Amino acid sequence: MEDSNLDFDVFIIGAGPGGSIAGRVAAENGYKTCIIEKEVIGDKGRYKACGGAIGWELVEEIDYPEDKISRSFESLELHHVDGDTGSKKGKGITIWRNVFDKFLSDMALNSGVTLKENEPLIHIEKNNGFYRINTNKGKYTAKYIIAADGATSTTLKILGWPYFTKENIVLTITKEMKTSKENIKNKLGDDAIHAFFGIESFIPIGYAWLFPKAETITVGWGNQINLVKNSRSEFKKFENLPFVKNSLIDSKLNIYKAHLIPVGLRPKIYENNVFAVGDAGGIVDPISGKGIPYAMMSGQIAIETIKNCEKRDKLDKLGTLYEKNLDRRFLRVLKAKRIARDQIFKNDESLKRFLSLWEKYRSSEIVMKRLL
Ligand SMILES: Cc1cc2nc3c(=O)[nH]c(=O)nc-3n(C[C@H](O)[C@H](O)[C@H](O)COP(=O)(O)OP(=O)(O)OC[C@H]3O[C@@H](n4cnc5c(N)ncnc54)[C@H](O)[C@@H]3O)c2cc1C
Structure with missing residues (x-):
């Protein structure tokens, strides 16, 4: 099947922060994009367990409404x-995730994404260079898959990717x-x-x-x-x-x-035009468990990587460039934090040393400047 005959260029599973931002960036870049979400989105949607704490920089960046x-x-x-x-x-602020996630999925919708809620992924398989996707409501075809369906990602389970240790x-x-x-x-x-x-x-x-x-x-x-x-x-x-x-x-x-x-990367985060973003890829701060901003950034970076590789005719480099771009933006620091985490939680003495440093410095500074 020619690419132009496919239903979508980019197909995203999960309308959490990772999926909605990937969707918005994809649609803004002219990709025909669909997001499916298994739950109902918004106030009547399923409750999502989360501390809901986000830093002020993110509030400003997305212009999150006061109300x-x-x-x-x-x-x-x-x-x-x-x-x-x-x-x-x-x-910073605390938010309810149904309200916050709805705000982000509205942004995706306004960029031209096709958003299907209450529509879980049932099956996905690769066929002649493109993907066939089955949900409870329909069948679709797409070139790129963004697995943004959280820590227990059904997408990656069906595709047989290894799970976290x-x-x-x-x-x-x-x-x-x-x-x-x-x-x-x-x-x-x-x-x-x-x-x-x-x-x-x-x-x-x-x-x-x-x-x-x-x-x-x-x-x-x-x-x-x-x-x-x-x-x-x-x-x-x-x-x-x-x-x-x-x-x-x-x-x-x-x-x-x-x-x-x-709290650590999945053994792989890319294969055959499938990108794991946010929790599906384990792209979370290993010390604090903060994941919302990293899910959003990884969603954006996955699409930017597709765009750059297509432009430079380097589709064989999608996987290496996705990880390289993530590393450049923030993943290098998260990887270092994953190593530091074992050192911090070794005993109460090392933990207390970290906590006293944390009062004055960002955890990234403590880790990258080796202040521990
Ligand atoms: C208890 C707890 C507290 C936390 N507190 C904070 C905090 O204070 N601050 C912070 O920054 N981070 C926090 N996190 C982490 C944060 O919640 C995650 O990192 C973030 O939600 C990841 O976003 P995501 O888009 O990758 O995945 P998710 O937000 O998990 O979104 C995945 C979406 O995929 C959908 N989905 C799943 N399966 C399917 C399917 N088969 N078909 C279609 N859709 C599907 C789900 O319904 C969901 O909407 C916390 C996490 C937990 C568990």
Whole structure:
């Protein structure tokens, strides 16, 4: 089949931050683009477990509307379970993911993307140099595939790509606790988010958090999956910390959900015109678990790589150039952080050294300037 007979140039699975940005950039560059999303998008869509914290630079970059911000913060308060505390200054906001993801998918839609919600991928296969895609509602053909369907990517599972190693997966538990603005102000402060650490008696490799939204406290816990013995009792231990218990006194459980965060690259992130972006590729900060901005950037870089390779007639270089472009923009730092993570979480002494440095420096500076 000629390329011009295909339904789409670029076919994207997943309308999270990675998929929507890839879609927007692809459509802006003249590619006939489709995004499929298995859930309903927007307020009535499925809840997505996430701390929802994003830095102010990203808010400005995408011109995120004030009325969609759940809460603004000025600092991240650091708690070690043996009593040490610290504070890291830094402006940001917390958002609900259904609102944020809808904002991004609207941007894609406005750029000319065909967006199909409530339409999960069922099957995908390569056939004579192009892809055949089956969903619950239709059959499509496309030249390029963007796997933006998250940590458990169905796309990459069907295509037989290798999964993450256990050391590169964090199991998280999230509880959304409904409370009042007044309670948040009194217990957590009006403009702070909180993180909790402790290797020996708390979380071997990971941390827990209280990220307030407008009238909800997002209570989260994450530990490297092969080190989890009993997630429920380990989460309970977090809830029973005096500071946390006190913060949650006047709150009511709304949602309870487990989810995975990949904290190291997938064994491969490109093959045969298929690009893994965001969580599907493990493109996440391995120390903090921050993934929203990296999903967005990797989506953009995947499309820019296609465009440049087509222009220079170098389609055989798509894979090497995708990783090279990611490295140049930010992935080199994430790779170094993945190595540093093992050093930071070696024992409480190294963890505390990191936390005290983190009060003054960005984690990328600590790692790249070898301040540890
Ligand atoms: C508990 C927790 C807290 C976090 N907190 C933060 C935080 O505070 N700040 C931050 O920056 N990052 C945070 N992250 C990480 C962040 O959520 C991810 O890195 C980010 O969502 C990755 O975006 P994505 O587009 O790659 O994937 P996702 O956001 O996971 O989007 C994937 C999309 O694909 C869709 N999909 C899946 N399967 C199919 C299918 N078969 N067919 C069609 N569609 C499909 C899904 O419905 C989903 O909408 C957190 C993660 C967790 C689990």
